[in-house]
Amino acid sequence: MKIAIVKLSALGDIVHAMVALQFIKAHCPAIRIDWIVEERFAEILKHNPDIDNILTVNLKALKTDKAGILAQFKKIRSYRNNHYDLVIDAQGLIKSAVIAKIIGKRIAGFNADSVREKAASWFYNIKVHSPYDANTIDRNATVLSGPLGFSITREQILNKKPFLSFDNENPQIYDHLAKDRRNIVFVIGSTWDSRNYPAEKFVKIAEALQQNCLVVWGSGQEKAKAEWMATQSGLIKVVPELDLNSLKALIANADLLIGNDTGPTHMAWGLNRPSITLFGPTPVSRVYQTEINKVLKSASIVNPCKLDKRDDSIKDIDEREIIKQAKFLLAL
Numbered sequence: 001m002k003i004a005i006v007k008l009s010a011l012g013d014i015v016h017a018m019v020a021l022q023f024i025k026a027h028c029p030a031i032r033i034d035w036i037v038e039e040r041f042a043e044i045l046k047h048n049p050d051i052d053n054i055l056t057v058n059l060k061a062l063k064t065d066k067a068g069i070l071a072q073f074k075k076i077r078s079y080r081n082n083h084y085d086l087v088i089d090a091q092g093l094i095k096s097a098v099i100a101k102i103i104g105k106r107i108a109g110f111n112a113d114s115v116r117e118k119a120a121s122w123f124y125n126i127k128v129h130s131p132y133d134a135n136t137i138d139r140n141a142t143v144l145s146g147p148l149g150f151s152i153t154r155e156q157i158l159n160k161k162p163f164l165s166f167d168n169e170n171p172q173i174y175d176h177l178a179k180d181r182r183n184i185v186f187v188i189g190s191t192w193d194s195r196n197y198p199a200e201k202f203v204k205i206a207e208a209l210q211q212n213c214l215v216v217w218g219s220g221q222e223k224a225k226a227e228w229m230a231t232q233s234g235l236i237k238v239v240p241e242l243d244l245n246s247l248k249a250l251i252a253n254a255d256l257l258i259g260n261d262t263g264p265t266h267m268a269w270g271l272n273r274p275s276i277t278l279f280g281p282t283p284v285s286r287v288y289q290t291e292i293n294k295v296l297k298s299a300s301i302v303n304p305c306k307l308d309k310r311d312d313s314i315k316d317i318d319e320r321e322i323i324k325q326a327k328f329l330l331a332l
Helices: 011-018 020-027 039-045 066-082 094-103 118-123 136-148 154-158 172-176 199-209 220-232 244-252 263-270 319-330
Strands: 002-006 032-038 053-057 086-089 107-110 126-128 183-187 212-216 236-238 256-260 275-279 293-297
Touching (some): 002 094, 011 020, 011 039, 011 136, 020 032, 032 039, 039 244, 053 066, 086 094, 094 118, 107 136, 172 244, 199 220, 199 319, 212 220, 244 263, 256 263, 256 319, 275 319, 293 319
Parallel strands (some): 002 032, 002 086, 032 053, 086 107, 107 126, 183 256, 212 236, 256 275, 275 293
């Protein structure tokens, strides 16, 4: 059997869907799995032994390059030549549903009551129910396993094998890892400013823990924030700009990751590394809480169906709670 998974973005959502792969392969060892993804996120999928082919699109570029529409359509249409037995749209958007329709005849996805863009469900032959406000990881597991005739349990996910792999990473990351202190990665940026924990509080955490704190960044603004943090504490180092392959390697070698609700933070969960995820305007149902993966949420009430980007309550999370959790996870 040959299937294609359509999960275009974003980084954290792709990570949350990838957990299903090991269970799909265990259920059906002979299955071949291709994954359709936005080009800029393809590297998160690379080196995963359960993926046979990574096929890319570049829809984001069309926002500034309308002339590229025809080329993208031809590229997507060429994927039909793979003759998939089943295409699963795990994204649940109209654009992902259209891609699934173009490349396959038998298509599965969320039903209209389980998806944000209800019209996407019109494109599916097989419709899967999973409440939109349910845990994001459970939703991904349901839509990817249900059409294949089996289910993935919570216990299986809790006992998952790490599933993010890397190879030939940037050797510079090892120069920043300490041998005489615990290595803590700080993830300070995200797509919305209201999801970002204050830089000055990260500094207080570093000073309290007295370990080797490494700040990762993905934009000039985040780099400037990281450099300011390093001027405030000798325990903080700014890591060079990393591609996703090397970021996987850094997190895999960290003792703890502390960060906002964003892709790199969720990578720690995918790598079975200890983490503390900080939530303000987004729901904690996006993650699994485990013995090593903890969550701290601000006091604001979040509607998963209508997020408030103006909710900056994350800044009110007491850094002493983070320090307490970090000491527990690090056994300090």
